[in-house]
Amino acid sequence: AQSVTQLGSHVSVSEGALVLLRCNYSSSVPPYLFWYVQYPNQGLQLLLKYTSAATLVKGINGFEAEFKKSETSFHLTKPSAHMSDAAEYFCAVSENFGNEKLTFGTGTRLTIIP
Amino acid sequence: NAGVMQNPRHLVRRRGQEARLRCSPMKGHSHVYWYRQLPEEGLKFMVYLQKENIIDESGMPKERFSAEFPKEGPSILRIQQVVRGDSAAYFCASSLGRNQPQHFGDGTRLSIL
Numbered sequence: 001a002q003s004v005t006q007l008g009s010h011v012s013v014s015e016g017a018l019v020l021l022r023c024n025y026s027s028s029v030p031p032y033l034f035w036y037v038q039y040p041n042q043g044l045q046l047l048l049k050y051t052s053a054a055t056l057v058k059g060i061n062g063f064e065a066e067f068k069k070s071e072t073s074f075h076l077t078k079p080s081a082h083m084s085d086a087a088e089y090f091c092a093v094s095e096n097f098g099n100e101k102l103t104f105g106t107g108t109r110l111t112i113i114p
Numbered sequence: 115n116a117g118v119m120q121n122p123r124h125l126v127r128r129r130g131q132e133a134r135l136r137c138s139p140m141k142g143h144s145h146v147y148w149y150r151q152l153p154e155e156g157l158k159f160m161v162y163l164q165k166e167n168i169i170d171e172s173g174m175p176k177e178r179f180s181a182e183f184p185k186e187g188p189s190i191l192r193i194q195q196v197v198r199g200d201s202a203a204y205f206c207a208s209s210l211g212r213n214q215p216q217h218f219g220d221g222t223r224l225s226i227l
Contacts, residue, residue, distance in 0.1 A: 004156075032213065043118070043205055043218035044157070051213075090156055100147070100212055101170060104156035 002027045002093045006105035014113045019078040021108045023065075023091030026072065032094040033074045034102065035065055037087045044090060050074060061085070086112045116141055118208050118219035119188075126225045127196050135191040135222045139208030146189045147216055148181055151203040163189060193224075201226045 007022040025031055032051050036044035048059025055067045061084075065076045074091060088109050092102040119138040127133050139146050144165050149157040162170040163183040174181065178196075183189040193200055203223050207216035 034215075036218075041220070041223075043120075043220045044207075046215050046217070049215055094213075100145070100162055100209070100216075101159040101173065102147075102149075102157070102216065103159065104149075106154075106156045 002031065002095050002103045004091050004093050004103055004105035006091050006108050008108055009106065010109045010111065012111040012113055013081045015083055016080050019063075019076070019081045019085065019110065021076040021089050021091075021110065023074045023076065023105060024072050025074060025091070025093045027093055027095055029095050033065075033067060034092040034094070035059065035063070035074075035076050036090045036092060036104075037061075038090065038107075039087050047076070047089075081110075081112050083112050083114065086110055118143075118206055118217055120204075120206050120219035120222050122222060123220065124223050124225070126227060128227045129197060130195050133193040133196050133200070133224055135193075135204050135206075135224070137189040137191070137206030137208075137219060139189070139206075140217055143208035143210055143217070145209045145211060145214075146183050147207045147209075148189075148191050149205045149207065151205060151221070153202075157205060160191075196224075196226050198226050200224060 003026045005024045034049045035047040048057045050067045058064045088107045091105045146163045148160040151157045159173040161181045178194045180192045203221045205221045207218045209216045
């Protein structure tokens with residue numbers, strides 16, 4: 001069975017500061033990993049995905065994530081926070097070999113302090 | 115708008131009524147997924163469909179819930195005899211194929227009075 005743990009349901013950073021959102025996964029097979037962003041009253045937008053190619057994955061809006069198998073982690077980072085980054089962020093895992101259902105973490109709400 | 119379209123955006127039902135949620139996938143996508151999001155929680159997988167077929171319904175409640183994706187028209191998530199606990203946001207996603215990224219609609223927020 002696969003699962004995702006997001007440490008910190010709420011994270012606040014100052015504008016211009018580093019953003020770090022944590023995600024640890026559990027999977028019985030090499031996983032596909034995703035980060036999604038959700039703005040209020042909207043659906044989820046894909047930020048980036050890991051599919052066993054490069055371990056450092058670059059996404060949209062300046063975000064990137066690094067897959068670390070030894071730590072079973074896929075933390076999301078952005079060097080400099082912008083006010084528009086305020087949203088809820090979800091990490092998700094999907095196992096290979098045709099298992100399409102995504103298993104989501106409980107989300108991290110990111111607040112940007114002016 | 116070439117994205118995943120869900121309607122209605124908001125749906126209010128009284129206990130015991132039926133709720134029908136519609137999802138039109140992105141153009142060219144033949145794989146549809148339904149998820150439910152309870153307040154302050156992440157999305158929970160419900161069902162995965164391809165045209166005219168249910169591929170994985172392991173997340174669907176055993177009673178009152180059903181889903182279809184007919185050859186023509188949108189995918190429908192149907193909830194019969196709704197109860198207060200069905201209040202949630204229901205999201206549809208679509209993809210080009212297996213192991214392809216899922217693109218999400220803006221959801222239907224279901225409120226049960």
